[in-house]
Every structure is written in structure tokens, then in C-alpha cells.
Amino acid sequence: MCVTTFMLLLDVTVVNVGLPSLREALHASFAEQQWVIAAYTLSMAAFLLSSGSLADQIGRKKIFTLGLVVFTFASLTAGLAVNPWMLNLARGVQGVGAAMLFSVGLALIGQEFRGARARGTAFGVWGGVGGLAFAFGPLIGGSLTTALSWRWIFLVNVPIGLLALLPTVRKLREFRDPDSRGIDWAGMTTFGLALALLLFGLMAGNSMGWDCPPILFAFGIGAVLLAVFAAVQQGKGRAAMLDLSLFRIRSFNGVAWGTFLNNAASLASVFLLISYMQNALGYSAWQTGVRFLPLTLTLFVVALLTGRLGAAVSPGLLLGTAIALIAVGLGLVTLVHPSSDWTALLPSLIVTGTGMGMFNPPRAAVTVGIVGPARAGMASGVGQTFQQAGVALGVSGFGALFQRCVVSAFTGSDVGRQLGDRADSVAHEVATGTANDLSGLVPPSMLDAANAAARTAYVDSLTEVVRLCALVAAVGAVLVFTLIRRSDLHESAVGGNS
Structure with missing residues (x-):
């Protein structure tokens, strides 16, 4: 579980760092760059719940093994992509494989460890490995991109996946729900399509237009x-893919919605801060990676x-x-000004890192601890669905808001007013990070003033949007403090060590 988690989270962090190189090589727009992340998270979110439920029905080892094969093959395809369309299609397939792995990962750990202390230690190690992926991901991504090519941020998954496949087949124990009542095909189909369509509308609405027929459809x-x-789930009882009675448990709502809001805020902010370091500061x-x-x-x-x-x-x-620490850390981004160096981000990076490190181990323990071991796959799938839906919506929604803020700030500046009709096109170049230097886009006599206005618009928009992210995270913290309680946990999660 730790090896595959490292691979999945490494894939997220190395992709963020490699986006500028990928943009130049494939001539990808800002929207296409967002889809490199969004295609992965959208397909993952759409298939997480069905993968978790299916694992309880036919076997967690089977789903996990299939997911590892799919993810590894899709990584190879992404590394060989020749255009943004091929890359994003491969990223979508990667998301399907990742959904199979993520959906049963927590359940597989939960089935091997019983009791609060044993599970706490196991999830702490698992969370630490996830932190290790975050720690070395930017450095690995930066090294691979600089020394070899952006393609290796995907190709690196191939040897890791193949190495993980052998112990998966030989050592992983099979488990399925002994009271399984068949696969809920209707539930799997309707939920997967519904979530995919809704997330597509939210992610593509800004670029395509909120009132265009595909988005409305x-x-x-x-x-x-x-x-x-x-309606389908209400009539199926225990055979349902999603037991809706879970949402009558206060703690389940707390961890689900807290996870959704936290990931929407924190991962979107990381995406924007990486863009700031590379596009505004020129690193x-x-x-x-070193500065993160x-x-x-x-x-x-x-x-x-x-x-522990x-x-x-x-x-x-x-x-x-x-989550409260994450909210505070994101709020500290307001210390950054147009003339600041990256060190102005240090308080934010340290406090946000503390909150992110503290978040995953208890989040995992509560997610699978609310139900008994037999239904841990479903609960894990639901929890990961809220997590990845938050990432997809946060990165796309806050990213679109950031672009709009930059364009508005630049066109409203003195330089923007002097540029007249050209201001909007120049502003979009600034917002998408495709122009660190506006030479060739503005008259030479205005170059210094235009670069200064662009830097101010970029940084002011960054602090404004990340401040909103901090507010979203604070709402998540309030929900968690209010709703989660130990008495809602299953006895397998609160008993003694085993």
C-alpha cells in the first residue's frame, strides 16, 4: 500500500513541477495544463466509489492488481504522448487505475490492523510515506524535467508499477464481503456518469462559457x-453500492465534507503557488522543488x-x-507582495505543511473506522471520492478565478488602459504564465511599466484567491470540530492493539 501510495502521490507532485516544460513542448494552453491534472482527478473521482464497492463484492486484491496494471500502462502512454489531447486521454485512464488503487488502499490497511493504536501507527506510516512523496516529488520532478525530459515524470511510474506488481500478486491477501448480495451495476453506472458530467461542467464552464449547450447538458x-x-440506492438496502444511511452519521459527514473542502482549498493553492514560483519568480x-x-x-x-x-x-x-492550521498557513500567503522573494512564503509553507501532515492519518482512520471491516472498501471509496472531487473542483474553480482576477487587474491598471484593445490579450498571456517578459507584446517604451503591472496583477490575484482558499479551509475545520466524535467509530477501530 505504501509503495503504490508513494507512486500515486509522486505522480501528482512531479506533474505540477513539470507543467511549464510540458506546456512548451506540446504547446499546451493554460486550460490544457489544468486538464493534465483535472482529467486525472475527474476520472479518479468518478470511479472511486464504484471501485471500492466492487472490491467488497469480488475481492480487494483483484481490484487492486487490475488498478496497478491500468495505472502503469497509462503512465507509459502519457510519457509517449505527442500532443495535449493524447496526454490528457492517458491521464484520464491513469485516473481510472488510480481510483482502483486508492479506493481499496485504506480498506486493505484496515483489514490487517485492528484497534486504535495499531491502526493509528499503520496509518501514520502510510501518511508519512505520502509525505515522503510530497517531499521528494518536486525534487524528482525537477531533476527528471531538467536532466532528461518532462516525459519522465510519467515514465518513472513504469518501473515502480512493475516492481510493486510482484509482491501484490504473491503476498497480498484476498478479502471480500461474506454477505455480498451482488454487484450494483445500475448504481455504478448512474453515479459514475453523473459525477463525471457534473465535474466536467464545473471544470470546463469557464473556458467554454457557462451558458453553452455542452455545459448546460x-x-x-x-x-x-x-x-x-x-433513488436506486434507496431501494437496494444492503446490496446498494452506497449505503445512504452513512450520511445519517455525524462523523461520516464531518470527515467527508471536511476532506472535500480541505482538498479543494489546499491542493488548488499548491498549484497556484508552484505557478507563482515558476511564472512570476522565474525559477x-x-x-x-527545492524551495517547496x-x-x-x-x-x-x-x-x-x-x-502515534x-x-x-x-x-x-x-x-x-x-485543517485549521492549513487555513492559517494559506492566510499567511498575504505576506507576499509584488517585490517579494520566495522567502516571504516560508511562514505559509511551514504552517501549511504542518496541517497537511497532521490531516491524512486521522482522516484515513475515521473514514474506514466508521463501518465494520466488511464494508471498509465502500467507505474508503466514498472518502476518496470526496477527496478527489475536492481536488478536481478546487484546481479548476480556483484556477479559473485566478485567471479572471489577473485579467481584470491588468486591464484595469494604467498600462492596461493605455494599451486599449490589446490589453485583454496581453492580460491573458500574463494570467496563463506564458509571458514572463512582455517584450514583443507591448511597445518598447511601455515595457518596464507593463512588466511591473503584470507582476502586480499576478501577485495581487494570487493573494486574493489563496485568501479565499483559506476561508474555505476554515469552514471545513468548523465542520470537523462540530461533527466528528469518537463514539461513532466501529469497535474494530477503537479496541485495543492487535
Whole structure:
């Protein structure tokens, strides 16, 4: 579980760092860069719940093994992509494989460890490995991109996947729900299509237009399918893919919605901060990775320590404190000004890294601890669905808002007014990070003033959007503090060590 988790999270961080090189090689627009991340998270979110439920029905080892094969093959295809369309299609298939791996990962750990102390230690190690991927991901991504090619940020998954396949086949124990009542094909189909359509509408609405027919169709049909899914689940009882009675448990709502809001805020902010270091400050992929070490190394250390606190400290207190720290850390981005160097981000990186490291171990323990071992796959799938839906919506939504803020700020500046009709096109170049220097886009006599206005618009928009992310995370912290309680956990999660 730790090896594959390292691979999946490494894939996220190395992709972020390699986006500028990928943009230049494939001539990708800002929207196409967002889809490199969004295609992965959208398909993952759409298939997580069905993969978790299917694993309980036919076997967690089978789903995990298939997911590893699919993810490895899709990584190879992404590394060989010749245009943005091929790359994003491969990323979508990668997301399907990742959904199979993520959906049962927590359940597989949960089935091997019983009791708060044993699970806390196991999830702490698992969270620490995730932190290790975050810690070394930017450096690995920067090294591969600088020394070899952006293609190796995907090709690196191939040897890792093949090495992980052998112990998966030979050592992993099979488990399925002994009271399984058949596969809920209707639920799997309606939910997967509904979530995919709704997320597509939210992610593509800004670039395509919110009132264009494809977006309206996606929202309309997605909403209808979601209602059909809820009706189907109500009539299936225990055979349902999603036990809707889970949403009557306060702690389940707390961890689900807290996870959604936290990931929407924190991962979108990381995406924007990486773009800031590379596009506004001009650092290379490797240099950006080095400067993110205060966040990633803090995350790694705190995740290891947090696992040991799981048995002694209320999970709601740990999770709420974690998200509150993330909110504070994101709020500290307001210390950055147009003339600032990257060191102005240090307080934000350290505090945010502390919160992110504290978040995952208790989040995992609560997610699978609310139900019994037989239904842990479904609960894990639901939890990961909320997590990845938050990432997809956060990166696309806050990214679109950031672009709009930059364009508005630049066109409204003195330079923008002097440029007249050309201001909007120049502003879009600034917003998408395709123009660190506006030479050739503005008259030579205006160049210095235009570069200064662009830098101010970029940084002011960054702090404005990340401040909103901090507010979203704070709402998540309030929900977690209010709703999660130890008494809702299953006895297998709160008993003694085993």
C-alpha cells in the first residue's frame, strides 16, 4: 500500500513541477495544463466509489492488481504522448487505475490492523510515506524535467508499477464481503456518469462559457442521473453500492465534507503557488522543488508523529486542528507582495505543511473506522471520492478565478488602459504564465511599466484567491470540530492493539 501510495502521490507532485516544460513542448494552453491534472482527478473521482464497492463484492486484491496494471500502462502512454489531447486521454485512464488503487488502499490497511493504536501507527506510516512523496516529488520532478525530459515524470511510474506488481500478486491477501448480495451495476453506472458530467461542467464552464449547450447538458443530465442514483440506492438496502444511511452519521459527514473542502482549498493553492514560483519568480522546476522543501519535509515529519497520537487524542480534534492550521498557513500567503522573494512564503509553507501532515492519518482512520471491516472498501471509496472531487473542483474553480482576477487587474491598471484593445490579450498571456517578459507584446517604451503591472496583477490575484482558499479551509475545520466524535467509530477501530 505504501509503495503504490508513494507512486500515486509522486505522480501528482512531479506533474505540477513539470507543467511549464510540458506546456512548451506540446504547446499546451493554460486550460490544457489544468486538464493534465483535472482529467486525472475527474476520472479518479468518478470511479472511486464504484471501485471500492466492487472490491467488497469480488475481492480487494483483484481490484487492486487490475488498478496497478491500468495505472502503469497509462503512465507509459502519457510519457509517449505527442500532443495535449493524447496526454490528457492517458491521464484520464491513469485516473481510472488510480481510483482502483486508492479506493481499496485504506480498506486493505484496515483489514490487517485492528484497534486504535495499531491502526493509528499503520496509518501514520502510510501518511508519512505520502509525505515522503510530497517531499521528494518536486525534487524528482525537477531533476527528471531538467536532466532528461518532462516525459519522465510519467515514465518513472513504469518501473515502480512493475516492481510493486510482484509482491501484490504473491503476498497480498484476498478479502471480500461474506454477505455480498451482488454487484450494483445500475448504481455504478448512474453515479459514475453523473459525477463525471457534473465535474466536467464545473471544470470546463469557464473556458467554454457557462451558458453553452455542452455545459448546460452536462449539468442537466448529471443532476438527473444523480437523482436516479439516489433513488436506486434507496431501494437496494444492503446490496446498494452506497449505503445512504452513512450520511445519517455525524462523523461520516464531518470527515467527508471536511476532506472535500480541505482538498479543494489546499491542493488548488499548491498549484497556484508552484505557478507563482515558476511564472512570476522565474525559477526552474528543480529550483521550485527545492524551495517547496519547507512544506514537504514538514508534512513528512508531522505525518509520522501524528499516527502515534491517534489512540490518545480525539480524531475530531486532530482533524479539526489540521485543517485549521492549513487555513492559517494559506492566510499567511498575504505576506507576499509584488517585490517579494520566495522567502516571504516560508511562514505559509511551514504552517501549511504542518496541517497537511497532521490531516491524512486521522482522516484515513475515521473514514474506514466508521463501518465494520466488511464494508471498509465502500467507505474508503466514498472518502476518496470526496477527496478527489475536492481536488478536481478546487484546481479548476480556483484556477479559473485566478485567471479572471489577473485579467481584470491588468486591464484595469494604467498600462492596461493605455494599451486599449490589446490589453485583454496581453492580460491573458500574463494570467496563463506564458509571458514572463512582455517584450514583443507591448511597445518598447511601455515595457518596464507593463512588466511591473503584470507582476502586480499576478501577485495581487494570487493573494486574493489563496485568501479565499483559506476561508474555505476554515469552514471545513468548523465542520470537523462540530461533527466528528469518537463514539461513532466501529469497535474494530477503537479496541485495543492487535
